[in-house]
Amino acid sequence: MEALIAIILGTLTACGVYLILRARTFPVVLGLTFLSYAVNLFLLIMGRLTVGKPPIILEGITDYADPLPQALVLTAIVIGFAMTAFVIVLALKAYVRLGNDHVDGTHKL
Template identity: 55%
Template structure:
């Protein structure tokens, strides 16, 4: 099973990075979501994969899976929702203000004007 999880994470990472390298905000948001999946699974899997041994204390249970990465991944999932929501709003605001959803600024003068 390990090979399946590893390939899935690798593929999610590839797809995520490819979409992040696109030029419009929406694919980038999708890419970030894919990367979030990959990272959360990676984090979770660092506790090693175990089938059928949930970390719920039982008298009859003989062993448990590693609970710590699960706890960390759980908050990471919720936080990644917060992050996605924030970038969605930023992207939407930028699009509505400028009628443009490109993420690259054309030239440096844009930057310098903003700095001034």
């Protein structure tokens, strides 16, 4: 399970980094989303992978699922969502204003 998650994380991050380095705004936005998926997953599993464990203290139980990363990742998702919405609007605005979707605003063939 750990290996699978690690591979997913690596793939997401690699795709994100690759797409951010592209010259068009749309791939860059996609790359940012991939990176934020990767980091959200990363934060979540930092509470360790557990199945069927209670997150709150109960009598007679020693193994727990860590509830804190779930709270952290919820905050991170909300912030990431807002940022993605903002950057999409900005990319559209840049496209309208600069007449092309190059990140530097200059279209060279």
